[in-house]
Amino acid sequence: xxxxxxxxxxxxxxxxxxxxxxxxxxxxxxxxxxxxxxxxxxxxxxxxxxxxxxxxxxxxxxxxxxxxxxxxxxxxxxxxxxxxxxxxxxxxxxxxxxxxxxxxxxxxxxxxxxxxxxxxxxxxxxxxxxxxxxxxxxxxxxxxxxxxxxxxxxxxxxxxxxxxxxxxxxxxxxxxxxxxxxxxxxxxxxxxxxxxxxxxxxxxxxxxxxxxxxxxxxxxxxxxxxxxxxxxxxxxxxxxxxxxxx
Amino acid sequence: xxxxxxxxxxxxxxxxxxxxxxxxxxxxxxxxxxxxxxxxxxxxxxxxxxxxxxxxxxxxxxxxxxxxxxxxxxxxxxxxxxxxxxx
Amino acid sequence: xxxxxxxxxxxxxxxxxxxxxxxxxxxxxxxxxxxxxxxxxxxxxxxxxxxxxxxxxxxxxxxxxxxxxxxxxxxxxxxxxxxxxxxxxxxxxxxxxxxxxxxxxxxxxxxxxxxxxxxxxxxxxxxxxxxxxxxxxxxxxxxxxxxxxxxxxxxxxxxxxxxxxxxxxxxxxxxxxxxxxxxxxxxxxxxxxxxxxxxxxxx
Numbered sequence: 054x055x056x057x058x059x060x061x062x063x064x065x066x067x068x069x070x071x072x073x074x075x076x077x078x079x080x081x082x083x084x085x086x087x088x089x090x091x092x093x094x095x096x097x098x099x100x101x102x103x104x105x106x107x108x109x110x111x112x113x114x115x116x117x118x119x120x121x122x123x124x125x126x127x128x129x130x131x132x133x134x135x136x137x138x139x140x141x142x143x144x145x146x147x148x149x150x151x152x153x154x155x156x157x158x159x160x161x162x163x164x165x166x167x168x169x170x171x172x173x174x175x176x177x178x179x180x181x182x183x184x185x186x187x188x189x190x191x192x193x194x195x196x197x198x199x200x201x202x203x204x205x206x207x208x209x210x211x212x213x214x215x216x217x218x219x220x221x222x223x224x225x226x227x228x229x230x231x232x233x234x235x236x237x238x239x240x241x242x243x244x245x246x247x248x249x250x251x252x253x254x255x256x257x258x259x260x261x262x263x264x265x266x267x268x269x270x271x272x273x274x275x276x277x278x279x280x281x282x283x284x285x286x287x288x289x290x291x292x293x294x295x296x297x298x299x
Numbered sequence: 300x301x302x303x304x305x306x307x308x309x310x311x312x313x314x315x316x317x318x319x320x321x322x323x324x325x326x327x328x329x330x331x332x333x334x335x336x337x338x339x340x341x342x343x344x345x346x347x348x349x350x351x352x353x354x355x356x357x358x359x360x361x362x363x364x365x366x367x368x369x370x371x372x373x374x375x376x377x378x379x380x381x382x383x384x385x386x
Numbered sequence: 387x388x389x390x391x392x393x394x395x396x397x398x399x400x401x402x403x404x405x406x407x408x409x410x411x412x413x414x415x416x417x418x419x420x421x422x423x424x425x426x427x428x429x430x431x432x433x434x435x436x437x438x439x440x441x442x443x444x445x446x447x448x449x450x451x452x453x454x455x456x457x458x459x460x461x462x463x464x465x466x467x468x469x470x471x472x473x474x475x476x477x478x479x480x481x482x483x484x485x486x487x488x489x490x491x492x493x494x495x496x497x498x499x500x501x502x503x504x505x506x507x508x509x510x511x512x513x514x515x516x517x518x519x520x521x522x523x524x525x526x527x528x529x530x531x532x533x534x535x536x537x538x539x540x541x542x543x544x545x546x547x548x549x550x551x552x553x554x555x556x557x558x559x560x561x562x563x564x565x566x567x568x569x570x571x572x573x574x575x576x577x578x579x580x581x582x583x584x585x586x587x588x589x
Contacts, residue, residue, distance in 0.1 A: 056314070056318045057311060057313065057314050057315060059390065060412075062392055083323065092307070094311050097389055097390075097393040097394070098389075098390035098391060098396070098397045099392070099396050099397050099398055100392055101398070103397075103398040104390055105396075105398075108308070132398075132399045136393070136395070136396050140394075140395050140396070141401050145393075145394055146393075147391075147393070148390055148391045148393070150311070151311075153307070153310045153311045154307035154310040154311075154316065154320075154322055154338070155310070155320040155322050155323050155338070156305075156306055156307050156322035156337070156339070157305070157307045157311070157322075157337020157338065158321060165377070215473055217437060221385060226379075238336050268302070268303060268304070291305050292303065292304045292305050292308075292309060293303060294302055295302055302421075302423055303406055303426065312513065337453055340558035341426075343424050345422045345423060345424040346420070346422045346468070346470035347422065347424075347470060347549065347569055348424075348569070348572060349467060350424040350425060352425060352426075353527065357425060357426055357504075358505075359424075359505060360423070362568075362572055363572075364572040364573045364574065365573075366573040366585070366587065367573075367586050367587075367588065369573065371573035373571070373572055379415045385570075386482065
């Protein structure tokens, strides 16, 4: 381990996931590996020396190292995200340090069953976990509850469909809170206790729960899981801050 | 609007100082005596510094500020810190 | 900050300074009102709120919310400067001058420590919170001060960096020896004059 040091990655691919979200894959020659759920700090330096730093969850599984993928949502009043989403292109270099955070991680050997609850861009670290699960051919029973504003806002939509149909023991449940496509038969409201009661693993399964998204979302979900009887020690949360509603 | 985050939000800052992963370290609060893993504490990233609070009683456990290339760390709120010898 | 790899095409978002001379060095003009918090927002009911002057005073003095609201009040318009580099011009406040409060006690002290709900403290020389330099304010832009901005009442000391304008203030402790507060003991300048860029220790 040791002191975190700044590493330089080169953008090898970029991919628009939704209108506001982009995945950026970096080749990082000095990368020491990571666990699903960890994040990196990204640092931008302007010519006049001005610097801005932000944290982003790693979207790629450890199996893809030394490639590291970040999925960034463009915040309108952001300073770093507009640069990453609009400006950065293949061939550019980006400074990052990490991986950071040993608490909000999942490895296949931790088992399950697994309950993943994502609000908006909170899906990113949970996607790293799902990709790691797939890469290790793990059969850990997993349920993902993913809240998005609309069908068009669902990040990794096609890949989640593919994982669901090609993997045993994986269920993906979407809820679209603002707008639903014609014929939508799924949930169409914000995640609440009732929904969790229907989707979450029964308490006697002693599932491991990972909840990620905007702070109010995480607090509602974590509190609901606790009141359903989940052991708080088996609920791990990663709040992204107050931005946005999902 | 509260900007409460989880312990992993302080992970990078703490690793800058301690040179190893701190989110799995355990801290005992001087306020209420409860012990939490740093990953499960409440973290506030104020523009001037990072404040880590006890998730049970909100007592300030750890404060970090970085000014002029130096890190300032105050751990008065931690009665005892436990960390694996293999960290 | 340390050296870094220059990111192609990256520029700072805010332009620094201005020609009017009202923006201190290193600051930029902010039109919003950023909320910086180091902890959960306190929500003290007005019925239990009070403001106290304690410490090196002959008799501690305490005002309940109603008593505080009955004191002579002032409206002030001030520029405020946060050490995180944003400045906001012409902010409108209403409250009670510290001169009014201090006139009600007999004291012998050189410094004050302002203390707040949630445990925050900040220290100031006594002579810098007198003579029209400081207020306890409860109204911002003609409306009751919101909890996220320090309501029901906060300290306002606009000639110093805004961390000295303690949110959720509950009193001042008058002391003989200076006692560095929450940020002053963690690398931030003890005095905090934005025009001298007194941001950090050693500035």
